[in-house]
Amino acid sequence: MRVRNLKLLASTLLLSGMTAPPALAQIQGDLDQTGPVIHETDLMTSWGRAVTAQNAWRSYPRPQMVRSQWLNLNGQWDYAIAKDAAGKPSAAQGKILVPFAVESRLSGVRKPLMPDDRLWYSRSFTVPSDWSGQNVLLHFGAVDYAAEVWVNGALVGSHKGGFTPFKFDVTHYLKPGDNTLEVRVADPTSEGSQARGKQALNPHGIWYTPVSGIWQTVWLEPVPALHIAEVRAVPDIDKGRLDVEVALSGEARDGDAVRLTARAGGKVIATRIVRAGRHAALDIPDAHLWSPDDPYLYDLVAELVTVEPPLGGEDKEAAAQRRKIRFTEKEAQAYAALTPRGGARDTVKSYFAMRKISIGRGPVEGQPAMLLNNKPLFQNGVLDQGWWPDGLLTPPSEEAMRSDIVFLKKAGFNMLRKHIKIEPAQYYADADRLGILIWQDMPMAGREGQFVVGASQSQAVFSSEDMAQQQFELSSMIGHLRAFPSIVTWVVDNEGWGQYDSRTLARFVKGMDPSRLVDADSGWLDVAADSSDLRDIHTYEEVPNRPGRDSARAIAIGEYGGIGLPMREHLWRPGERNWGYQSATDAADYQARYRQKFAEIVRQAKEEGLSAAVYTQTTDVEDEINGLLTYDRAKSKIPAEEFAKLAAPLYAPQKR
Structure with a gap:
């Protein structure tokens, strides 16, 4: 405006x-007014009328890094709201449907959360028996704004930030059978300086109803102790390649490697093995470029595998030789020639597109334009x-x-x-x-x-x-x-x-x-x-x-x-x-x-x-x-x- x-x-x-x-x-001045005012509108979407505790956000929550096993924790949780100074409430005040914010109609609560309030969540869960021997990660898609998390009465971590996911390794806090999960949330909304988007305690005009608490999927996932934490793939259509970096959850040894496989229409078009923690490049010949008119996607699989370390094995002298070639082309070539021992220890499925966004010559002389795949596209x-x-x-x-x-x-x-x-x-x-x-x-x-x-x-x-x-x-x-x-x-x-x-x-x-x-x-x-x-x-x-x-x-x-x-x-x-x-x-x-x-x-x-x-x-x-x-x-x-x-x-x- x-x-x-x-x-x-x-x-x-x-x-x-x-x-x-x-x-x-x-x-802007109205943002300082007290509130919030939760308007109990009758307006709903057709999809909202179909929401139940059994079908609320059941899809896999991380489509760019998919593992085969996971457990969705959305559904009915216990909740209570109390002043911060009052401490933890002695009893729940009702049920809330996760992952909908406490102010929303679909949460089943539709109550305000003041800056000096604390929103408490609790529920129980059981870890599937076939996850035995693996670490268990507890994921939150987004919680607005500051969250503290307990498992079986022990504080496992805290997080600030209302829009991005976070996770905790809760392996050592778990016990057989039922486990208790508790979350405490604080949200100053427009009385704070934190990132909040369009939320305001006094919603009106261009400012909207506050959103507090859990508002994206909560889920559990079993992983090896050392596992893939992130896959970063960046296309380069000018060179016909995909640059890939795979980050691990902890320290990798010389025998830890990552195998990358790119597929087009189910057919393998590129594969490479690199030492864990190293950059890799996959050649993508005759790339099928992504655009709004043709949104073509390739599949990418990253696997954590075990290899026999190059340059003589695992003795001290060989390890010293490998240190000398860290992050060099010689190291990359040595690992690329290796064959993994046994199966993959961790596997994630991802995808990528070959596309480029840049600034360059446009149709009007002297005025640069936004280019997609090296061509102007309005x-x-x-x-x-x-x-x-x-x-x-x-x-x-x-x-x-x-x-x-x-x-x-x-x-x-x-x-x-x-x-x-x-x-x-x-x-x-x-x-x-x-x-x-x-x-x-x-x-x-x-x-x-x-x-x-x-x-x-x-x-x-x-x-x-x-x-x-x-x-x-x-x-x-x-x-x-x-x-x-x-x-x-x-x-x-x-x-x-x-x-x-x-x-x-x-x-x-x-x-x-x-x-x-x-x-x-x-x-x-x-x-x-x-x-x-x-x-x-x-x-x-x-x-x-x-x-x-x-x-x-x-x-x-x-x-x-x-x-x-x-x-x-x-x-x-x-x-x-x-x-x-x-x-x-x-x-x-x-x-x-x-x-x-x-x-x-x-x-x-x-x-x-x-x-x-x-x-x-x-x-x-x-x-x-x-x-x-x-x-x-x-x-x-x-x-x-x-x-x-x-x-x-x-x-x-x-x-x-």
Whole structure:
């Protein structure tokens, strides 16, 4: 939202009979008010009505690193809410359906969690008997915000960060038969400086209902004591190879090796053995490139195997010789020639795509463009908030989550900007398979006084502790998601919300993942021009503004649109506080306004060298009615086919 247009927006919306979005200062100031207010809406999705304790999020939660054995712990847990000073409650207050946040309807609770409250969870579980002799990992997909975890009364660990997965090895805390799992959660929401996205204690306008506690799958997994912890695969289409790094859970010996196997359509196309803890490269001849029109994926299997160490065996002299060639081509060749002894000790199944995202020559002379696989491709996207009326941050089901991408593809979009939220991992696997590009935002952080505004000339100041936490969560996001080829851009900051030292953060992100683009500042204070791949403006005018030309960066409109059209049977709060950046009176008016905006996007793409545009937004969200779809996903404001017809000129071949 642009500050200089707020009065115009307000007057326009009031004249049209809609409630205007409050001025930015008021929006931000309201975050300090007490709450939260949990609105008990009747609005639900069709998928939400089908949710039960038996079917709630049953799919494998880590699609990029699959093992054959696991145990889902979603379902009914005991819960209680108590003040922090009161300590652990003496008894449960009821049941909560995991993995839905305590404030959500689908949790079965729908109660607020104040900053000085603590949310307690407990349940029992039994480790399957055929896991004997293996270590047991306890995984949490996401818990907002600070979690402490006990098994059988012993503290096994703690974690801060509301959007990324974490795990604990609980092997030594387990006993035969029933085991007790307890979790304590604290969440300051908008009273803290932590990454929280769109959550606010006083939800209204562009700020939504708080999400506290467990909101993604909880699960157990058996593994060997030394096991594969991470698989990182980076394609290089120019060299026709896949660079792979496999990280282990602990110290590897000279006899530990990793065997990598790539397959296309079930046929082995490349295999290699490397010493554990080393980089590997697999040749991928005649690569089948991934794109939104052809989302082709290869299979990749990583196995931890045992080999006879090269250079003479395991005596001291041989070990000394191996130390001399560590991390050299000679070492790589020696291990590549070895044959494993026995079967694999650990096996994970993954996949990859051969695709490249870069900045290069575009169709308009002197204006660089975003390239996919070395060719210009206009990225026609939507701002995708990923909120649901019944599950809040948690989609009601895997099918529901997938349906948004299916709709966007049908409507002619080839990109979405995942807006200051991190989805369950299954979402990104769906994007990989369905074929849609993703700009992934870092969920915003900061208190109200740390929000930079449109007229600001400097960035916010954070404590060293807060910066360290933000950078930990930023690196956790990249580490968690960089295996998914659909993600092509990391967005570090949105509209100055907690913006600090953008240049350093952009360089940090590029250093972690040089294979993708970095958008340092989406909208407003552009202070990292030498570290950002994009010049990205936000424009909610009736006819979108154009970004200024940039000889070094691609230009993009990171947000535009925002046409509001209320559909009375599908509102979060019928008759109250519903607003859009602009107001349409009916579907015909909506389409005319959309056509006017989109025609300017097409013009800028053809004549100005615009590389991407992001329409606000996929769905209505709570009081916002800016969506292409209603909040319950039951209605499209106009048919998907009409959106697709308007988008067609963007994909017509262009001369270079």
